């Protein structure tokens with residue numbers, strides 16, 4: 001079977017890998033000149049399989065309100081006449097009730113667990129190198145009340161998750177010694193991991209090529225062609241490409257192409273920033289991946305580099321770097337790890353998270369039986385990539401996926 005995968009971010013490339021493994025003849029269409037050049041380029045690096053949680057939760061409106069008027073706040077919304085943004089915000093707020101958040105968390109955990117298992121198997125099969133670290137994720141709290149609440153809410157669903165004291169935080173990650181007094185506690189997920197999403201995608205693309213996958217780089221997908229109940233081709237700026245099946249993995253840009261077929265996907269770009277600094281032998285930098293609950297930043301050690309990422313900005317498709325916001329991430333990193341490296345050597349990046357209002361990806365067929373969606377992974381594309389790719393490949397190849405996909409398909413928005 002001939003399959004066209006649209007988009008060569010972490011999502012498109014993992015799907016291409018599983019499709020090729022299942023015997024499909026795969027072409028990946030990508031407008032950039034290499035894989036992982038947009039949102040998958042320099043993300044936070046967390047594989048937060050056990051510590052996942054939807055952004056739409058009862059705390060989110062409070063975070064948004066406290067952020068008002070602060071240019072360096074974790075969350076900002078640029079007020080603009082953008083109906084897509086406002087419609088997305090309304091849907092997001094509807095998902096912030098305790099009941100919806102619980103429901104979404106259950107679904108998120110299902111796909112995340114499958115993804116973690118799939119990643120482990122992929123790593124064993126391929127020996128892929130991507131600065132993988134299996135030392136867990138430690139979520140840090142400064143505010144006592146927030147920590148007590150988080151500790152109370154632990155439901156034992158994540159393997160070996162546990163609330164830890166500030167002293168234990170330092171035992172888990174000795175680089176926290178200097179700031180231990182500022183902490184009220186942490187939640188430790190020892191089975192979580194981290195790694196470099198770009199390197200993972202590049203290495204997996206090399207494996208895909210060995211399996212016969214073709215990459216059409218520098219090719220812009222413009223619109224689908226459809227006749228009757230089938231998609232018959234994809235028009236690109238290099239001409240018309242045809243296949244038996246099409247898999248949409250265009251991240252934040254998926255909704256634009258889907259709209260041409262009358263399919264409305266509520267995916268909105270939510271901009272985030274990262275900073276990366278080199279770590280030298282004299283530096284004191286963490287090895288355990290960190291999530292600072294107050295600053296809303298994550299920190300991951302990627303070989304001899306340290307990456308901090310965070311902030312959410314609703315500002316349309318503008319991926320430019322705002323220095324105030326990127327400096328806020330850098331400042332957050334150094335507030336926890338003051339001797340972790342030289343801030344003058346920092347490199348800055350911004351990317352657009354393809355966010356759905358419920359924080360769940362969109363996996364399934366859409367209107368046409370030969371058009372499939374694997375998109376909308378928001379804050380969790382690296383974490384969910386392997387599970388989503390495997391499920392998407394099963395759907396395209398007409399096989400039964402190993403997990404129940406109820407609630408993850410595009411029909412939930414209709």
Ligand SMILES: Cc1cc2nc3c(=O)[nH]c(=O)nc-3n(C[C@H](O)[C@H](O)[C@H](O)COP(=O)(O)OP(=O)(O)OC[C@H]3O[C@@H](n4cnc5c(N)ncnc54)[C@H](O)[C@@H]3O)c2cc1C
Pocket residue numbers: 006007008009010011012029030031032035036037038039040041042043044045046047048197219220221222249250251252253271272273274298309310350351352353354375376377378379380381382383384
């Ligand atoms: C600051 C930040 C921190 C993050 N941290 C984490 C983290 O710690 N852990 C985690 O799991 N996730 C994290 N994420 C989320 C994760 O990075 C994304 O969910 C993931 O990268 C999305 O992958 P994707 O393949 O869907 O999108 P992309 O990587 O954007 O890939 C889509 C591809 O489609 C291509 N494309 C678009 N339109 C067209 C077109 N018309 N024609 C041809 N090609 C096209 C693009 O060039 C791009 O290569 C973070 C994101 C950000 C911004």
